[in-house]
Amino acid sequence: MGELIGPVLVDDAGGGRFVSWKVSERGRVVPGMAVLEYEVDGLKKKLKTDRKGIAYREKKLKAGDQLTLGQQVINVEECKHAVEVKGMCGDCGEDLRLNEQIASAAGPEARGAASVAMIHHIPELVISPEMAKEQGRIDMETVLKQRKLFLLVDLDQTLIHTTNEFVNDKIEDVFHYQLYGTNSPAYHTRLRPHMRHFLESMFALYEMHICTFGQRMYAHTIAKFLDPDGKLFGKRILSRDECFDPTLKTANLKALFPCGDHLTAIIDDREDVWQFADNLVHVKPYRFFKHTGDINAPPQATKTNENTEHQFQF
Structure with missing residues (x-):
């Protein structure tokens, strides 16, 4: 209060x-x-x-x-503006954008306490650090009661491989789609072998989150291929649009897990974007389409055109 x-x-x-x-x-x-x-x-x-x-x-x-x-x-x-949505206080409804000039001069405390974006797909919704820690504590207690931990999984070259080059539509187990209407570029995605069995097995042990540098529309489209019923991931999808840093995924960890990430495991084909974290399980990149690397690699990454298919056995 x-x-x-x-x-x-x-x-x-x-x-x-x-x-x-x-x-x-x-x-x-x-x-x-x-x-x-x-x-x-x-x-x-x-x-x-x-x-x-x-x-x-x-x-x-x-x-x-x-x-x-x-x-x-x-x-x-007095309202502490602990919840903010698109510049509006979620508690009292005050337009906090009116205080932008004050906040710029005096710091964020002058505008409100909300600063933590905990919900993956709604970065405009932020809450106070105190509220975030309380919600984080509740989330931790919930997964522990379910005898689970948290698992963050990458998409490109970890669970799937995607290309925007021409692909023969007769190739089996490839999804063909357009993200932004019939006049937009075509994408083609193949799921990593044994991936579905792997996800089902992990669901029994973890609350799973997607964490990708792919854009929001891409991330949610791929999630539908992986999890048509929304059972495995729900809305726990963090895309490039919600990432605080275009080169590091670790920047979002404090927001997602304000009480610490000691109950969290990570699976990714890249170690650098997690700053070589101890809780990262590093897998070989899955490459199915020739001449295409990671189409959503961070800016500092070097794309290669290896003609190999790594079939990591999940």
């Missing part, structure tokens, strides 16, 4: 009887806003507040209850 700004008190000498609330629990209030309706001698009136913040109502108050002069009916607390 934020700093207590003060209570809202009944200001009518006659008190009256409570009729109904005009503000929701934890709703945003601003000066001049009605917070409840009450009745005095058959005349209905509205009690207004002169405060700004988040309202916490008197829970015991119900229709017909007698009100007295000076009775506290609502506490108003």
Whole structure:
């Protein structure tokens, strides 16, 4: 909770009887806003507040209850803006973009506490570090109760191989698709041998996440090929659009696992993007299409054209 700004008190000498609330629990209030309706001698009136913040109502108050002069009916607390969505506070609804100039001069604390993007596919939704740690603790307790750990898996050259060069449509086990309509380039993806069996086996042991440098549309399209029912990964798909750093995947770990990544394993064909982490299982790159390397490699990577197919046995 934020700093207590003060209570809202009944200001009518006659008190009256409570009729109904005009503000929701934890709703945003601003000066001049009605917070409840009450009745005095058959005349209905509205009690207004002169405060700004988040309202916490008197829970015991119900229709017909007698009100007295000076009775506290609502506490108003300062909103800490712990949840932010596209520049708007998720708690009080305030437009935090209005304070951008203040934040630029005084630092992010001047605008709000929200700074951690924990949800893979909604980078615009950020929460406070305190809230992130609490949610991270809950996530850890959940997987441990399920006797699972966390597993981050890469896509390109780890689970699949993709090319945007011409491919004969008669080749078996290749997905052919276009990401942005019929006039966009065609892509062709082959799943690594034994990959489906591997994912099903890992699902029994891990809560699985996709972590790729492929763009969002690409990542979610591939996820549909791997996991048509959404059972294995759900919405836990981190793409290039959500990555904080275009060359390192480690930059997102503190956001995804604010309580630490000691319960997390990683599978990838590249070690450098994870800064050679101890919990990384490094696999040989899977290469099926000739003359095509990793089409989504980070900028510093060197693409090669080896004509080999690595069939790592999962």
